[in-house]
Amino acid sequence: MDIEKTALDGVVIITPKRFGDHRGFFSESWNKSAMDAAGLSYDFVQDNHSLSMTPGTVRGLHFQAPPRAQDKLVRCGRGALFDVAVDIRKGSATYGQWVGVELTAENGKQLLVPAGFAHGFMTLVPETEIIYKCTDTYAPETEGALLWNDAEIGINWPLDIAPVLSDKDAAAPGLAGFDSPFACGATA
Numbered sequence: 001m002d003i004e005k006t007a008l009d010g011v012v013i014i015t016p017k018r019f020g021d022h023r024g025f026f027s028e029s030w031n032k033s034a035m036d037a038a039g040l041s042y043d044f045v046q047d048n049h050s051l052s053m054t055p056g057t058v059r060g061l062h063f064q065a066p067p068r069a070q071d072k073l074v075r076c077g078r079g080a081l082f083d084v085a086v087d088i089r090k091g092s093a094t095y096g097q098w099v100g101v102e103l104t105a106e107n108g109k110q111l112l113v114p115a116g117f118a119h120g121f122m123t124l125v126p127e128t129e130i131i132y133k134c135t136d137t138y139a140p141e142t143e144g145a146l147l148w149n150d151a152e153i154g155i156n157w158p159l160d161i162a163p164v165l166s167d168k169d170a171a172a173p174g175l176a177g178f179d180s181p182f183a184c185g186a187t188a
Ligand SMILES: Cc1cn([C@H]2C[C@H](O)[C@@H](COP(=O)(O)OP(=O)(O)O[C@H]3O[C@@H](C)C(=O)[C@@H](O)[C@H]3O)O2)c(=O)[nH]c1=O
Pocket: 048, 050, 059, 060, 061, 062, 063, 072, 119, 120, 121, 137, 138, 166
């Protein structure tokens, strides 16, 4: 397992080892003992799986507010996507900054998006599946969203095309006037 830091404290890229043979490969996509030993202790309680048909589908930027905040461990099951975490912890030195990483079925990379970060992604090829673990269950009354292309956040999305969005995401607000429910150092 390879663990790579990003520019945002707590957001890490995890690449599990793959054992290839004539059948294909085997990989541990999550091993709690190994992750605890690496200082990444999370108690995941829900797995999510979504399919997006069209390249340029954008979901996000989403979070659940405390006390129902979620840490997420994100990977691509089929196809390819650009996965993004945005720091929304009030008082954080990197507030409003983002990191993005290409997660593909081939590269097996996973992005750990802790509580205190908004999460979103853009699919890069047709029929892309995302799979992610969460440390709290769905609590729609605590859901929040920020606009995917807010100029102040300034995410450099890889496809320059009109995105496929949910109505909710198309109407999400930007960072201006946003009163984040997260304080710096918040955990799920
Ligand atoms: C997120 C979620 C949605 N749903 C339902 C509600 C709704 O009817 C349908 C689709 O929901 P959404 O439009 O919110 O799905 P989606 O836009 O894919 O939302 C997801 O986006 C990514 C970026 C995240 O980080 C996730 O936490 C989640 O917010 O699925 C659940 O039953 N459980 C869940 O955990």
